[in-house]
Amino acid sequence: MKIMKRFRYPISLGSSAILLALAASSYDTGLLTVSAGQAAERTPDSSSQEVGAAARTTSGLQVVYDFHSSEGRNVEDRSRVGPPVTLQVSDENAVTRREGTLDVTAPVLIASDEPAQKLNTSIPSTGEVTVEVWIRPAKIDQSGPARIVTISQDPNGRNITLGQDGDKYDVRLRTTDTNANGIPSLSSPPGSLTTDLTHVVYTHDRSGRTRIYINGEQVAEAEIGGSLSNWDGSYRLALANEFSGDRPWLGTYRLVAIYNRDLLPHEVERHFQLGPEAAHASKLADARTQLFNNEIAPLLTRKCLECHDSYAKAGGLDLSRKKAALAGGESGKAIAPGSAADSLLWEMVASGEMPQDRPPLSDEEKASLRAWIDGGAQWSTDFIDPAVYLYDRPRGQVWLQRLTVPEYIETVRSAVGVDIDEEARKILPPDLRADGFSNTAYNLNVDLGHVEAYAELAEIIVGRMDVLEFAARFSESRSLSTDDTMRDFVAAMGKWLLRGPLNEREVTNYSGIATTVASAGGDFEEAASGIIEAMLQSPRFLYRFEDQRGDGTAWPVGDYELASRLSYILWGAPPDEELMRAADEGRLTDPNELAQQVERMLQDARAVSRSLQFATEWLDLDRLSSLSPDRNRFPDWDDDLASDMRSETLAFFEEVVWTQKRPMADLLNAQVTFATPRLATHYGLEPQRDGLTRYDLASIPSRGGLLTQGSTLTIGGDEASMVARGLFVLHDLMRGVVRDPPACVDTTPVPTEPGLSQRAIAEQRLANVACGGCHSKFEPYAFGLERFNGLGAYREIDEHGNKLLENGVVLIPGAEQTSRYESISELMDLLARSDRVSRSITWKVTQFALGRPLTAADAGEVDRIHETASADGGTYPALLKAIVMSDLVRMKQTEAMP
C-alpha cells in the first residue's frame, strides 16, 4: 500500500465554519432546528425542508441515523434503503437521548444484532465507501482508537472503523492491500480533533483515493490500494465501542451516515453547510416529493389534464402548472394547501362530479389526492409534462440488454476482426421496434431462430479467423493442459471477448472444452476454436451483463460495466484495449478521466456510425425500404428514390452533427442537403454531379431541415396525411401526448377534391368538437408541409387545382401561448428554436443510449443532461458526453435480493 498524506491544516474558517459555530451554539442551547435555519438564511425564497431535500445527496446512501427517536433502546436506520440496520443500546443508563441527539456519557455498545449485511454486501460490490458523522467528542484523551463507528468483530478484525486517537481521527479500512485490522490506517493531522460539534467524512473510491474531511475541508489524503472484496460479511455495525467492549468512545452523536460510494468534495462541502439536521429534514421533504412524483403527477395526467391542461384549460383551470393550479380557475381557488376539506378540487373529486364523463377516481387515488393536499400540496416541478408519465415502469424492474443485430456485428468485428455483417443480417431475426427504437431492452427477446443463428454464426466466425494468431495475443503456449497454461489462456482471452474478467467458475467451464478436444485427439487450435465458439454464444457475449443485485436503489456501476456502457453508448461496440486498461486501473471512476475517454472515443469512426444508427431509428428510416406508392398516381416513381432519400437524411445528419458540429436542433432548419441527380430532379432542384452531392439550400426557402426531406415527408403516405405527419412531429420531435381516437370514430381518410384540399379537410376536423381537442395539438404542424406531396415533391397547387398553403398556428407542448408561422421556413425556424424540440432530442438520444423508455424517475437527470449539453454547445458530442457523465450511466438500478 502506498500512503501519501497531504495535509492542509489548520482549517481555514470561512463563512460556513461561522455558520457551523452558530449551529453548535444554538444546538447547545437546545435549538435543534438550527441547520434548517441556516438553510433558510442562505436561500430565503425556499423552505428549509425543501432546501434540505434538494441538497443532501441520497445517492449511494446505505444507512443513516439521525437520532430522532428519543425513547427505547433502538436507534433506527432511516435510510429506507433495503432492510434497516437497527442498532441497540446495550445500557440505557449510559446514554442520554433527546430529539436528534444521542449523548454517550459512559462506556456502552450501540450495535446491530445481526451482521450488517447490506453494508457488507453493497460496499465491496461498488468498491467505494463513505462514512459521515456529525459528532462532538466528550474529551481529547480518548484512544484505542476509541470507536466512533465500526463494522468489525473485535480489536483485530474489521471492515472499517472510524475512531478517535487522541487529538486526531483515525480510519482503518480493510482492503486486499491492508491487513485484517485495516492497517495501515489513515489519520487526520494532530490537533485536528476538538470537542466542538464536528462534521467528519471519510471517503474511499475504487481507484484507491482515500480522504478525510473535517468541517467540509479535506485534511488528509492517501492512496489505499486493493479491493474491498475481502470484507467479512459476518461483521456487525456498532457505535461508541468495539464488540470486545474495551474501546469505548464518549461524546455526542448527531448524525451517522454510510454510503456505498465516495462522496465528492462538493457534496461533502454541501453536507457540512447543511448541518446535522438536514438528513432529517430531507427525509420529510423526500416523502412529499415521492408522493407527488409517484402518485399525484401521474394521477393528474391520467385523470385531469385532458380538460385541464394549458391548452384546454376547462373552467379556466390549468392543473398542469404549479402556479396556475394553485391560482385556481373561474370558480376560484381549486386547491387549499394543507386542507383538502377546503379545496374545491377535492370536493369535486370526492363527490364524483369530476372527472366529467369519465370514470371516477379509485378509493386509493382519492386517498392519495387527499393526503397530498392535506400535506401542503407540495409540487416537485413547475410543470407536469404528460410525456414524463407516459411509461409506468415498475420500480426495480431491470431488463438485461441483448446485443442488437448492428451491435452484434460490430462486437464481432471489434473483438475478433471478422466482418459478419452479411451473414448476420441474413440469418439473425431482426430486432423489432418498441417505443420508437429497436434497441429497447425489454423487447429484445430470444427465439429458437436466434439460438440457431448464434450457433451458426459462431462457427462461421471461427472458420474465418486465424485462430492461432488470435490466440497468440493471449498466450504464447500451445499447451492443452488445464494444469498448465490453458486456464490462463482462457482467462485472458475470455476477459477480452466477454468484456471483463472471468471468475474461476467460468475459466473452469470453458477450459473443459480443451479437455474434450484433448481427449478426442485434437490440438490447441481446435481447442481454442471451440472455446471461442462457446464464448461467442455465451450470455456474457450476447448480453450486456451487469451485476444487478442490490437493495432496489441505484448503485455505482462497476469498472468494466462502465467501460461497456461507454463503448456501447458511444460506439455500439465493445470496449477497446484503452478502455479496458482504464477499467483495469479503476480510472473510470475519476470524472476527468471519464470525460477524456469520452472525448477520445468520440473521435472514432464508430461514434459516427452509432449516431447514424440513432438517426435511422429515431426517424424510422428502415420504413423506406418498403415504400410502395400507388403507381397510377405516381407514374414517375422510381424505387431507387427511397434509397436516395435514406442516404440524403443520413448524409445530412452527418454533415450537421459531425462536419459542421452544430447543435442538434439545427437538424430542423439547416440549409443544406444531399441528393442524387434522381432525387434532385424529384425535388425540383437542378441536378449536379453524379452520386450523392451536397446542395446548398440557402436560396430555396421551401427546403432545409429534416422535415423537408423525402424520408420524413413520406410518413404521410400517398395522401400526404396531415394526421400522420402531424403525429410524427408531435411524438418524435415534441414528445407530445394525445389519446387514441375513440373506437367509434371513422378514421378513413377523406379524399381531396376540387375545392377541398387537405388543409380544408383538416380544418373541418379541428372545428369538430369531438375531434378538435386532440387534432388541434398536432395537425397544425402539418399545415406547413401541405405543399409537399406524399412523396416529398414540392408543388403549390394540388392535382385538383386547389391552392396549397404553408401557414399555421401551433401550441408547443408545455407552452402557454400559441405560436404562428407564415411559411415552411418559419415553421422550421420555430421548431429549431423551440426548447421543447431541443429537450425532446435530448430525451430521444438518451433513450437510445440507455436502451429503455425514460420514466418520471429519470426526468430530473435528463433535464440536467440537457442543461449541461446545452451549455456545452448542444451538439451531439456534447449531448453524449453529458449522458455518459450523468447518473443515468454511472449509476445502475439494482434489484433487492431476498
Add this chain to the structure above:
Amino acid sequence: MKTGTISRRTMLKSVGGVTIGLPLLEEMLVSSATAAEAAVPVRAFNVFFGLGIPAPLQTEGFDGVLEPLRPLADKLLIMRNVDQIRCDESGINAHYDGATGSFTAEPPDGEARAGGPSLDQVVRQSLYPEGLPPEMVPTLIGGTFFRRSRVGRYVHSYKHDGTVAGTMQEKPRDLFDRVFGRVGTTDDPDARRQRLRRSVLDAVVDQYKFYTGANSPLGATSRARVADHLQRIREYEQRVYALAGRDPDSPDVPPPSDVAHGGEADPGGMGIDITLEELTTEWRLMADLYALAIQLDRARFGSITFLAAGERIRLTGDYEYEGRKIFHFDDAAQHNATGDQGCSHEWWHKYNPEKQNEQLRAHAHMKMREVAYFLSKLDDPDAVEANGKTILENSMITISTESGDGRHNDVKRELSGVFHAITGANGRFKTGEILDLNAEGIDVYNTMIRSMGAEGQLGPADREMRPVDAILA
C-alpha cells in the same frame, strides 16, 4: 441408488419387443456347441481405476481391499509385482506416467498422446485390419472421472500412433448416444465434430444455467429473460442432438447426469465435493450402459474408467459392503483441510506401510466394489454366450491402475508393484490365481498379445522379448 440397473433383458423389455438391429443377437441366443466357436467374438477392454493399490496391501489378497473381487476370483488372474518404472518420464507427473503406461507399457508422448498403442487396440488392429462391422462402435471409451488436465489420466485406448482411439464419453447419455445414435467409424469426422460441438454447447448451457440459478448476479426480470434463452437452447439441443441421427429402434434415453462434467468437474485441480451416492449412481449407469453395449455386440474394444489417475474428489457418505459398514467417508474433515489438500488423493500420498491407512483402504475397497460391479454385468445370465461361458470369461479384459505406492518421493517405488488383473480370454490365460510375476509390464502385455493371436508388440522393436509364460493357461 437413484436408478435401477440396466441390463440387456430390461432394455429389450423396455422397448416393447421392438427388434434392435443387432447382427449377432440371434446367434448369441442360440446355445449350439457347433456354432459356439464362431459365435464368440474376440473382445478386448480395459477397466481403469485411479490412484492404485499400494503393493503391500495387495499381499492381503481377497481378505483386504480386494475383497469385492472375491465373487469373481475364479474368472480373474491377479498379477502382483508388475513393474512400470520404464514409463517414468522425467518432469512429468507420476500419476500421468503410470496411467498412460497402463497396458501401453510406454511413457506418454505429449499431453494428449501415449507412447504407443494400448493392448486393446493392438488386438483390434490385428484381428480386424479392415475395421469392424459398420453397426459397431469401433472403440468405445467411457468413464466416470473428474480430474482432467492430461488425457492420459482418463483415456486408456490408444491407436498405434499414440493418439486416442475414440472420443471419451463422459456422460451416460453421451455414451448412450454413441452406441445407439448415428453409427460412425473411429475416425468419422462427423461423429468427432458432433462430440466437440456438443462440448461447446455444454459449456454454453452451463453459462446460461448459472445466470438463471440461485447465484446469478441478475435481478428477477433479467433472469427470466436468460431463462427463456436457455429454454430455446434446450430446444435447439433437442433438435440437433436428440432427434437427429438416432437409431429409431433404440431404447429410451437414460436420465441426464447430475454430477459435474467438463471444466466444472476439475476446477483447476482443486477437487470437487461429491457424495458416494452421486458417484456410484453416475458410475453404475455408465457401467450398465457400457456392459449393455458389449452384450448387444455394439462394442468389442475399448476402455472404461472409474476415477482418473490422480483423481481429486472430496468424498462423503457411509460406505457399506454386503450389509457391513466399512467406513464413513468425509475426506475434507478427516484431512482437516480444504481444496486439493482435502481430497481422497492425499490418503495415497500419506500412505505409510507401518500404519493402518484406514481411509486409503476404504477408498480402495470401494473402488474394487465398483470395478466388480461392472465386471459382474458381463458375468450375469444375460451375458452367457454360445459356448456356455460368459462374456467376462470369453473376453480379454484387463484391469489396470496407475501406481503401486502413493508416495511421490520415490518414482521407482511408486511405479513398481502396480496392481494388474486380467480375465481368461476364452481359456487363454490362467484364472482363479494370484501370481507374483516380478516382471515388467511390457513383457506381460506382449505375452498377452501373442497369446491372443495378434501381431506386433508393444515397446521398442529392438527390445528382447521376455515372455511371462506364468500367465498362460
